[in-house]
Amino acid sequence: MGGKVSCTLGEVKNRADFVLYWGGNPAECHPRHFTKYALMPKGRFVPRGRKDRTMVLVDIRETKSVKAADIFLQIRPGKDFEALSILRALVKGQHVDEKQVAETGLTLEQLTDLVDRMKRAKFGVMFFGMGLSMTRGKHMNSASILTLAAELNAYTKFVAMPMRGHGNVTGADVVMRWTTGYPFGVNFSRGYPRYNPGEFSTVDLLVRGDVDAALILGADPGATMPQPAIDHLARIPTVVLDPKVTHTSRLARVHITTAVTGISAPGTGYRMDEIPLPLRPALRSPYPTDEDVVRRIHQAVAEKPDWMAAGGQTTTTQI
């Protein structure tokens, strides 16, 4: 297994001479990404900016990002895992049949050329979007691009980075990671963190109906999650902390209006490369901050009798 080989966007700006986007449309979804970090800026080791970089785009259709790309590889939908497997084999010099490549919608020549360019690069970076991580194969698609990046480090410096969206999701992952050791899908019901995505991840818990209350903070699952999950949120007591009315707040039992972090409340936002950035509020808000509300809920809960001291644990037969 590869793990995640990553770097900051500052390094991408100053060093990356090979940039690949897989299953994403940065021109429309991350409009400042090209100009601020990945393509246009002149960097310390890429003094001519765009001219010193090669940009490859892999996607299932032509998007607005194609114009910015040197090479566009149009892949057949749902064949990302297969294409990445072939790339991993080619990187290691394994033989792959032309016929076997055909199902991905690409040719062996295209993929061999891509591998050559990757190996020739001084500093390569692969950004991947939801077109890769949210299609059939899901986490294994992400795992295969991360592993490819890790394996390319046998030849040159290579990193892979997900293109994050939706506000501070990276922050949630990072903070969970340094407080519990796991990024998401953590269960505390036995008093210590347990990690099992698929069992404890939010969508799965809600779809199966395994939870009997929900506190939603800085997210709008009512707009993004599958219908059975939304139905369960409407069934159980759901508490939403959000500055505005959202799909989720409409179906929630309680909606507490909070100040907007970054505009009227201070805080820390994590950029997609996991760099914490302090947020200074420009305005004042009559509403409490998210932190304030959670702290007050926590205080009220702490005044209740301690279920843990009253024998909350049952670990007699644990291995």
Add this chain to the structure above:
Amino acid sequence: MSAIRLTLKEQPGVPLETEVLSPDALADLAHDEIRSLPVQLGKRRRRLDDFFEIEGERSDEIEVHGDLSLLKWIGRGMSRGRLTIHGNVGMHLGAYMTGGSIEVHGDAGDWVGAEMGDGLISVHGNAGGQIGAAYRGSPTGMRGGTIVIDGSTGLEVGMRMKKGTIVIGDTAKDFAGLQMKGGNIVLLAGAELRTGAWMIRGTIISLKPIAMLPTFRLARSYNPEFLRLYARFLSGLGITLPCAADEGRYDLYSGDVSVPGKGEIFVWQPAEAAASR
């Protein structure tokens, strides 16, 4: 010594973790001690008899009745005895078990026999994903024993398994044998996509044609000798594996070259189909 019989009387509102339902925990206990065993309901500790009618004591044979689809960790780490479940059962059935046998007359959830060392699990209905798999972040899944699922299964069957046998009666979903390091998976009715992805070693036998990853190569077509021995072992579990030369032959695909691995996928080609190719 008659069996301990438990009947679910109250359906829990949230998942109930009942790792005490294993012969190792119950075998030496008197009736009252069994009744007071702790189970975990969400964050709260409850007694076993809050949820079950219990008959019998001091036995390593356990019978459980009722719809247990919200009950997790049944038979966790068991090393002996027999556990029979009449009804559906939830996640992590027989995880880490090292001996004994579990039989389920119903469906099972995800992670059946995850990281098991030895023993036998048979499920007569369908099961979820990650059968005999390694837990997230763990390098090795099943290390021995046998899992037989009569119905269909979910994703990642036998993920990172090292030894042992998994037999799936109906279709398995994507990524069967993901990152397999050894052992055998028998797919009696084939599988969906990406079977054997990232395989290092191990053997997958499919009796139905399956979609192969482009990183697997057809190596040869023959009737391997070891399958005859293996078929004899499987016949003990009530499973017939065709291996006579006049019935057909097996296409051997090797891979996954992206690792690069030495895994084998055998796909059965019945005689008529083999002749028409």
